[in-house]
Amino acid sequence: MSPATALSWFARHELRLAWREWFAMMTGGRRRRARAAVIGLLFFAALLHVPAWAVIGRFADLQLPLDKSSLIVISATILLAWTLMLSQAIESVTRVFYARADLDLIMSSPARLANLFSVRIAAIALSVTAMALLFSTPFIDVLVIGGGLRWLGAFGVVVAMGLSAAAVAIAVTILLFRLIGPARTRFVAQILAAIIGAGFVIALQVAAIISYGTLSRFTILTSGTLAAHAPDVDSIWWWPARATMGDSEALLLLLALGLVLLGCVMAIFSGRFADTAIDAAAYGTSNRKRAKERPFRGGSRRQALRRKEIILLWRDPWLISQTLMQLLYLVPPALLLWRSFGDSSVALTLITPVIVMAAGQLAGGLAWLTISGEDAPDLVATAPLTPSSVTRAKIEVVLIAIAVIFSPLVAALVFASPFQASITAAVLIVGAASATAIQLWFRVQARRSQFRRRQTSSRLATFAEAFSSIGWAATAALLLTLPTAGIVSGLITAGLLAMTWKFSPRRE
Amino acid sequence: MVATDAKPDGVAVMKPESSALELRGLTKRFDRLAVDSLDLTIHAGEFYALVGPNGAGKTTTLRMVAGLLRPDDGAVSIFGIDALADPVAAKQVMAWVSDEPMIYDKLTPLEYLEFVAGLWGIAPSASKPVAEELLSSLGLAPHRHERCEGFSKGMRQKVALAGALVHDPRLIILDEPLTGLDAVSARHVKGLLGDRVRAGCTVIMTTHILEVAERMADRIGVIAAGRLVAEGTLTELRQQNGHADTSLEDLFIALVTLQDAA
Numbered sequence: 001m002s003p004a005t006a007l008s009w010f011a012r013h014e015l016r017l018a019w020r021e022w023f024a025m026m027t028g029g030r031r032r033r034a035r036a037a038v039i040g041l042l043f044f045a046a047l048l049h050v051p052a053w054a055v056i057g058r059f060a061d062l063q064l065p066l067d068k069s070s071l072i073v074i075s076a077t078i079l080l081a082w083t084l085m086l087s088q089a090i091e092s093v094t095r096v097f098y099a100r101a102d103l104d105l106i107m108s109s110p111a112r113l114a115n116l117f118s119v120r121i122a123a124i125a126l127s128v129t130a131m132a133l134l135f136s137t138p139f140i141d142v143l144v145i146g147g148g149l150r151w152l153g154a155f156g157v158v159v160a161m162g163l164s165a166a167a168v169a170i171a172v173t174i175l176l177f178r179l180i181g182p183a184r185t186r187f188v189a190q191i192l193a194a195i196i197g198a199g200f201v202i203a204l205q206v207a208a209i210i211s212y213g214t215l216s217r218f219t220i221l222t223s224g225t226l227a228a229h230a231p232d233v234d235s236i237w238w239w240p241a242r243a244t245m246g247d248s249e250a251l252l253l254l255l256a257l258g259l260v261l262l263g264c265v266m267a268i269f270s271g272r273f274a275d276t277a278i279d280a281a282a283y284g285t286s287n288r289k290r291a292k293e294r295p296f297r298g299g300s301r302r303q304a305l306r307r308k309e310i311i312l313l314w315r316d317p318w319l320i321s322q323t324l325m326q327l328l329y330l331v332p333p334a335l336l337l338w339r340s341f342g343d344s345s346v347a348l349t350l351i352t353p354v355i356v357m358a359a360g361q362l363a364g365g366l367a368w369l370t371i372s373g374e375d376a377p378d379l380v381a382t383a384p385l386t387p388s389s390v391t392r393a394k395i396e397v398v399l400i401a402i403a404v405i406f407s408p409l410v411a412a413l414v415f416a417s418p419f420q421a422s423i424t425a426a427v428l429i430v431g432a433a434s435a436t437a438i439q440l441w442f443r444v445q446a447r448r449s450q451f452r453r454r455q456t457s458s459r460l461a462t463f464a465e466a467f468s469s470i471g472w473a474a475t476a477a478l479l480l481t482l483p484t485a486g487i488v489s490g491l492i493t494a495g496l497l498a499m500t501w502k503f504s505p506r507r508e
Numbered sequence: 509m510v511a512t513d514a515k516p517d518g519v520a521v522m523k524p525e526s527s528a529l530e531l532r533g534l535t536k537r538f539d540r541l542a543v544d545s546l547d548l549t550i551h552a553g554e555f556y557a558l559v560g561p562n563g564a565g566k567t568t569t570l571r572m573v574a575g576l577l578r579p580d581d582g583a584v585s586i587f588g589i590d591a592l593a594d595p596v597a598a599k600q601v602m603a604w605v606s607d608e609p610m611i612y613d614k615l616t617p618l619e620y621l622e623f624v625a626g627l628w629g630i631a632p633s634a635s636k637p638v639a640e641e642l643l644s645s646l647g648l649a650p651h652r653h654e655r656c657e658g659f660s661k662g663m664r665q666k667v668a669l670a671g672a673l674v675h676d677p678r679l680i681i682l683d684e685p686l687t688g689l690d691a692v693s694a695r696h697v698k699g700l701l702g703d704r705v706r707a708g709c710t711v712i713m714t715t716h717i718l719e720v721a722e723r724m725a726d727r728i729g730v731i732a733a734g735r736l737v738a739e740g741t742l743t744e745l746r747q748q749n750g751h752a753d754t755s756l757e758d759l760f761i762a763l764v765t766l767q768d769a770a
């Protein structure tokens with residue numbers, strides 16, 4: 001094979017892998033469902049146009065030139081989308097590094113590694129861009145329909161953003177590798193991706209709360225103070241915003257910039273990609289943590305099981321990054337709580353659904369880790385315990401963890417409003433229990449390291465979990481404001497749960 | 509030839525009265541019949557080797573004994589305990605080591621053994637010295653405080669094996685315990701199992717290394733297509749097939765091809 005054919009062959013291989021992975025994610029690994037998945041996806045895309053219309057429909061007839069505050073809002077939106085892409089790109093880059101099986105094969109092949117990794121970098125950029133296009137299409141559609149063809153430029157901006165986000169992600173990850181080593185990079189990259197994904201929204205909210213005491217993210221952006229500090233209307237900083245609105249000169253420049261950035265990253269890093277990958281593959285043999293000498297602990301069999309689950313959760317990097325993220329989401333409402341401390345503000349109510357939602361999500365993840373993510377199923381199954389006491393011990397651990405994390409928050413709420421605190425606690429318990437129950441009904445034995453892919457094993461469980469935590473959060477909020485509506489919402493959520501149970505593979 | 513490993517053929521290990529394991533009409537069907545109304549009796553204090561071609565149903569049989577799979581039909585009795593009716597009591601006296609070592613990446617070997625001992629309800633004061641001793645006899649003592657995530661396959665296998673021995677079971681069931689082990693570790697494992705048998709423990713293991721079966725086992729069972737096609741000491745197997753001094757390998761191949769032809 002000539003180098004050129006080898007490269008195009010590898011590119012096709014990469015694309016096929018990416019497509020299969022995506023496809024498997026969409027169909028839950030079942031080929032037969034392909035048609036249903038495509039129809040479902042189209043339907044979902046069509047459905048997305050509705051919220052898209054609601055959110056940005058009214059901006060469709062914005063025209064150039066714009067005043068500063070509109071420029072700020074558009075640029076901030078673009079920046080937000082870009083950070084989300086960046087976080088997704090960091091995720092895919094680390095995934096490529098740590099997917100060991102494939103790397104062994106590639107690196108033992110006689111092909112030129114720098115070339116192969118250039119292709120791989122391009123493939124990452126392509127998949128990030130494709131994903132971004134997929135999600136932005138409904139929004140851009142709405143703008144094009146409402147405001148004319150000039151909004152098509154926005155697609156170009158999305159492409160430029162995808163390319164540059166991938167380039168930055170690769171550079172950041174490889175630099176992290178060099179600086180802190182492969183073992184910690186994986187962990188740091190996970191947290192970084194999570195925080196970048198959430199951080200920007202949260203930062204805006206915090207800023208808005210501090211300055212005005214409301215929770216709208218536009219408040220700070222449209223305020224006069226910010227406009228006074230912002231650069232001139234002609235400044236290059238506004239080019240992304242102008243390109244979105246159909247300024248072709250700005251658009252071309254952005255696309256060129258994105259391509260140049262990606263090209264530079266390929267040129268600089270594709271050679272280093274191989275070393276980095278080798279280091280990542282070696283990860284695990286170095287940097288071992290040592291435990292201290294201590295006597296064995298006694299107790300009942302269930303206690304032994306609980307202790308093991310707690311140790312494993314404690315040592316789980318996912319849990320730490322997830323908890324951090326959930327707590328991050330709690331920052332704005334907590335701030336609100338602190339600001340409106342004393343006066344009974346309506347805004348205070350807001351903290352309840354956020355807490356309930358966070359608890360539900362966390363409980364779902366924890367329950368998966370303890371119930372499905374058992375790495376030695378044979379050992380536990382051959383131990384002299386009944387299966388039900390094993391399950392009970394695992395559920396206890398989930399609920400204990402949730403209690404430890406959330407009781408300080410609820411306790412703080414008691415000082416502000418005992419009534420609200422009690423509603424929050426009650427719905428929180430119900431929500432966490434529901435999420436745990438769903439994981440229990442849909443449990444499938446899996447390795448703990450497959451956590452990231454747990455959603456693919458059951459679409460229904462994933463949706464049910466999301467609906468349940470949203471439903472309980474809404475119930476909590478409504479119970480505080482409109483008790484009757486709250487009861488109705490609670491009944492609906494309970495009904496949905498019952499339906500989920502009916503369709504679950506393990507009814508007990 | 510290693511003298512300590514070698515076991516003279518046909519030595520009657522004081523023919524025990526009670527049976528450690530009795531399978532009656534054990535049947536399991538997946539897409540096809542995997543285990544076909546299997547009858548098997550293993551005496552207490554015996555080292556029993558189960559051999560057979562790939563897909564013969566060895567693992568399936570042992571998983572049913574260990575309580576990991578529910579048989580479609582048949583009875584399993586372990587030291588007189590009906591394992592299907594009272595699985596917890598049966599599990600208390602046995603240990604299972606699967607062919608794929610399953611341990612926890614984030615636990616150290618010592619923590620793993622602590623957990624296993626806790627599951628079997630062993631007093632911590634008794635289990636800690638046993639655990640330390642097992643780890644050092646398997647050559648894992650220098651790694652006993654390291655997390656298992658960086659361990660090789662053989663090291664994992666050894667940790668899993670130590671887990672099976674730490675609660676002092678009366679019946680040990682092992683599915684291909686020697687794959688992935690180096691010569692020294694394999695020797696250690698064989699030595700450990702031999703010691704257990706001498707101490708009165710019953711061991712059942714499957715293996716593809718016929719030499720091991722030949723040298724260590726008191727009795728050998730040959731299973732093919734879910735049925736027991738031959739059973740006995742090596743001499744008995746030879747006599748049954750009319751070959752005076754063939755190796756077990758030749759016998760095995762003869763038996764299995766005979767079964768295939770049938």
Ligand SMILES: Nc1ncnc2c1ncn2[C@@H]1O[C@H](COP(=O)(O)OP(=O)(O)OP(=O)(O)O)[C@@H](O)[C@H]1O
Pocket residue numbers: 538539541542560561562563564565566567568569
């Ligand atoms: N979970 C399962 N689902 C479907 N079929 C199975 C399952 N487990 C085993 N089988 C089938 O049962 C038969 C016996 O398999 P088993 O694993 O018991 O063989 P084995 O004797 O242990 O083979 P090996 O020597 O390769 O380990 C095979 O035909 C296998 O395909």
Ligand SMILES: [Mg+2]
Pocket residue numbers: 566567568607683
């Ligand atoms: Mg097997």
